[in-house]
Amino acid sequence: MTPLDRTAAWLAVLASSALVYATKLAGHLVPRRLLDNPRITRTAALVTVALLAALVAVQTATGAGSVQWDARLAALAVAAVALVLRAPFIVVVVLAAVGAAVLRGLGWMS
Amino acid sequence: MVVGPGYPRRVSDSPTAPVPDRRDPAVRAAIRTALSVSVATGLYGVSFGALAVAAGLDLPQTMVLSLVMFSGGSQFAAVGVLGAGGAVGAVVATAGLLGARNGLYGVQVSGLLDARGWRRLLAAHLTIDESTAVGTAQRTPAAIRAGFWWTGAGVFVLWNAFTLAGALLGDALGDPRRYGLDAAAAAAFLALLWPRVTGHDRAARTARWVALAAAASALLLTPVVPAGVPVLGAAVLALVIGVLTPGDDERSPEATIRPDRLTGPGEDTR
Numbered sequence: 001m002t003p004l005d006r007t008a009a010w011l012a013v014l015a016s017s018a019l020v021y022a023t024k025l026a027g028h029l030v031p032r033r034l035l036d037n038p039r040i041t042r043t044a045a046l047v048t049v050a051l052l053a054a055l056v057a058v059q060t061a062t063g064a065g066s067v068q069w070d071a072r073l074a075a076l077a078v079a080a081v082a083l084v085l086r087a088p089f090i091v092v093v094v095l096a097a098v099g100a101a102v103l104r105g106l107g108w109m110s
Numbered sequence: 111m112v113v114g115p116g117y118p119r120r121v122s123d124s125p126t127a128p129v130p131d132r133r134d135p136a137v138r139a140a141i142r143t144a145l146s147v148s149v150a151t152g153l154y155g156v157s158f159g160a161l162a163v164a165a166g167l168d169l170p171q172t173m174v175l176s177l178v179m180f181s182g183g184s185q186f187a188a189v190g191v192l193g194a195g196g197a198v199g200a201v202v203a204t205a206g207l208l209g210a211r212n213g214l215y216g217v218q219v220s221g222l223l224d225a226r227g228w229r230r231l232l233a234a235h236l237t238i239d240e241s242t243a244v245g246t247a248q249r250t251p252a253a254i255r256a257g258f259w260w261t262g263a264g265v266f267v268l269w270n271a272f273t274l275a276g277a278l279l280g281d282a283l284g285d286p287r288r289y290g291l292d293a294a295a296a297a298a299f300l301a302l303l304w305p306r307v308t309g310h311d312r313a314a315r316t317a318r319w320v321a322l323a324a325a326a327s328a329l330l331l332t333p334v335v336p337a338g339v340p341v342l343g344a345a346v347l348a349l350v351i352g353v354l355t356p357g358d359d360e361r362s363p364e365a366t367i368r369p370d371r372l373t374g375p376g377e378d379t380r
Binding site: 009044 | 151156165171184186190193198204207215220231234235237291298300313317324328332337340343347
């Protein structure tokens, strides 16, 4: 993979880390009644779901600004089966990596 | 594996004892849970470390994410968007939005912990899915505090140790595609998503539709907008759905015992 622009990567790492910590701290500091609202709670949960689902899609089926179907999709199916079987997180991730590596090693998928 | 506890139940009594007594059976049980959750969660720091290096981050950048950001979902997202060539603004927005739920966890646990001064700053840093879930699952104030602090500290130590191991391993491996690390990143997001969309209640059904719509819109947007933006577009979609659809909130177990929640706006509109 191409190396990242170091300055931009540092900026992204520091700014996003600061924002995530500030969010945690804000939760501890604001009066509870401001955020203790079912609609806010539910919307926050849906935003989390949407971000993770979009990241699954982008990480599985895109590359260089276009949609690409390759061994990652088969590996994701392996991960889904492992999740249905209640495998721990690390096992799910390793099985997906092994699945993609084997398919590529055999030359069946790119 | 507690990667997606949803929103833990609230406990309304305020804590009284300043220091948890380790001879208290409820506190001992909380510590045992905390340690097992810490080991399970800490272990997958290996995958984060390896994926961060594979995405092009160096070792110090990877460690700053685990030490300072310290929120698995946001860390994977930051690395995913950076690796895909996303701009700094897209990285910050995606990681920040994924970390928004930690703010709501903070609201829940701050009243239970009653931490002041530097302890409050530390409690905020350790406010993540796992510490909130283990803490709020306990029955007594002392056990709640023990559950939160032991889980937060345990995950922090192990998550960072295993991130370091994963980053060193990833560096040694070389070409990430050869070892399927790109597919591992997709699987990591799926595993984080899974507990939030499985279930038979209405909230889980809504979550599944939102997940499908988010994935589809991200793929449709990919060819036409810069990297990182398709993921943010999905978040905007969820914001609109969450704000516009009637609230059912059936996941909060106390809805039936807290009268103030039954009469609030958005309740019982169906």
